[in-house]
Amino acid sequence: MKTFAHQVKSVLPAAPRVLALTVLATALSACSMFGKDKPKPADLGPNPGKIAVHQAWTAKVGGEVPLAMPVAVQGNTVAVVAKDGTVTVLDAVTGAQTAKFSAGEPLTTGVGSDGQRAVVVTRSNQLVAFEGDKQIWKRELSAATYTPPLVAGGRVFLMAADRSLSAFDARTGRELWSAEGPSNEPLILRQPGVLMAVGNTLVAGVSGRLAGVDPDTGSVRWQAPLASPRGTNDVERLVDLVGSVSRVGTSVCARAFQAAVGCVDTSNGAVRWTQTSKGSDGIGGDEQSVFGAESNGTVQAWRREDGSRLWSIDKLQYRKLTAPLVLGRSVVLADDLGTVHLLSREDGSALTRLETDKAGVATAPVVAGNTLVVVSRSGTVYGFKPD
Template identity: 85%
Template sequence: MKTFAHQVKSALPAASRVLALPLLATALSACSMFGGSEKPKPLDLGPNPGKIAVHQAWSVKLGGEVPLAMPALVKGNTVTVVSKNGNVTTLDGNSGSQIGKFSVGEVLSTGVGSDGQRTAAVTQSNQLMVFAEDKQLWKRSLTAAVYTPPLVAGGRVFVMAADRSLSAFDANTGRELWSVEGPSNEPLILRQPGVLMAVENTLVVGVSGRLAGVDPDTGSVRWMAPLAAPRGTNDVERLVDLVGPVSRVGSSVCARAFQASVGCVDTANANVRWTQSSKGSDGIGGDEQSVFGAESNGTVQAWRRSDGERLWSIDKLQYRKLTAPLVLGRSVVLADDLGTVHMLSREDGSALARLETDKAGVATSPVVAANTLVVVSRSGTVYGFKPD
């Protein structure tokens, strides 16, 4: 338990101990973008370019609103979405038909994790609950809030809390297997998903601007790779947490440090391949050749995955609150807080097509399941789009 906290702390500059306070990324982004002045209006995008023929194949109303920062979970051909009222609904990506649904009975703090058999959820009262076949198996009380979806893998449930502590539980019984503390000198945290994923036989987590490789059996740190370092003169400016989603291709994992940078790490040898300055608040997407992300002001950028060279940048979507991008075929897909889904060319960022949901705005990054583009609105409506 000492090893994880000690290694993280030794990699960070000393800071005075301050009470940890949750922050909304959108609030910080708004402050940095507009300086408290009236919000600029988005550009008129003109007619739909229609270079890709896509139609709405289905839509489903969940019966409850979907808050921001609640990632949809894709497993095979299914997509699982959580509602503000605590419902967890699994849909068939092809048809939109409901495959499973259960209620946690409380408001959730983030999206769910699943291995296809067991589904883990965390409530705002810090209760970790695990369900199988829509019935609760067990629950455990946690000591801190959780904003990153749990990871269910290898018969275990891994949880990264807002204080960046990391814990592992037996997926069938709920018995705690190990727990390690996070850094104790972070005054602020983000109330949005961080990085928690499996890469081969290593847990890869985001801790204070660094990717860390953790032994899933013991919680000991195998390696740490810095993508950003704290800067600035106040706690807000020094906040450099890594945010999800990330882009993984083999051993290459690329991630965003909040309002600081984007970079890629080779997890096979813990080598930082590159980092580039980038003022964004949401995660990134990518493929074998490129990495894509949106700045807080709505500028969309592409970097070459191998060395970080900037490939293109477009500003036509400025002043729209954009989601993290999804790479789908020859397009990069982002959605905004006006309910519009933008399909851009991977090659140069030019507009290929636009899709409309509802005016409540899109709650989380688009995903793909069963060759269907799935978009979740904050109104609680899930949309499925397919090519003509």
């Protein structure tokens, strides 16, 4: 089998041009969204209050929380990363702190965990593993990383910013294999990509494709294109896949940055459908539907089976929305004004709204222990529960 670059290497490749331009890509995409004068969001009117949800607890993580740093869920706990690199683990049922550890410097990814070990990547490109609050090993990397490590099957899988892949022994940190990423990608987004396990296949986002990888060797089993580069410059041709994704069985649906949303059957790598979609953050979904927000705040739903449009609402336009979370009969999104929106899965109508602080929500809401967990940029974590 061939790897992404048709070879397997023992050391992660450096990619200085790719890494130097990651911030530029993000900045230019933001400018293209709104220009200099960002339109003002519409007034939403009274809270519809169609479902009863209350704030059960709040907790502080000791510092501001960076944007696009996913919250890690493991059972009934959530792990939140602060700007200084401190990781706070909270009981989602009560909000109580259960663990706290730090690699000693800011992190570039969220936490990867299998419940026994937690793994992070630091700004100086150190891959660091912990058991509880004790560091058990550290390994130097030669490329930056923005996607949380995947810890599964006694191994740590890592996707670097240049979309190279590598695997390490979770107990010792010994490198098991490494595969180069594409060599012709001048820009990579500085935000989490796609890296997950589906059965005995490692599924990764590589440029505009989902790739199924043998977790034992790094060889590629299949590649499924969701978007192709278009445009006249490097920014317009950027088609990187972004997290989060929606998985139901072997069906994995994902977003290609500012290009498309699509679903793939990971049992054979077949593309089931793609639809044009100009969004910059991940998607959510359930057995019937896939949900996502456009960069202008329009929220859309597609039929999971064939990609046909189910509904679209524009009432949340010009609010920087997170990736959606499907929770019960709701689609949950949060915005940069600190509001959490619960919409109907059936038609997108507003069910209720929840408020955090005005610092804005840092990353997509998650659910753990029957609790909806929302993290503010201020470092306050909110736990909401149904009445």
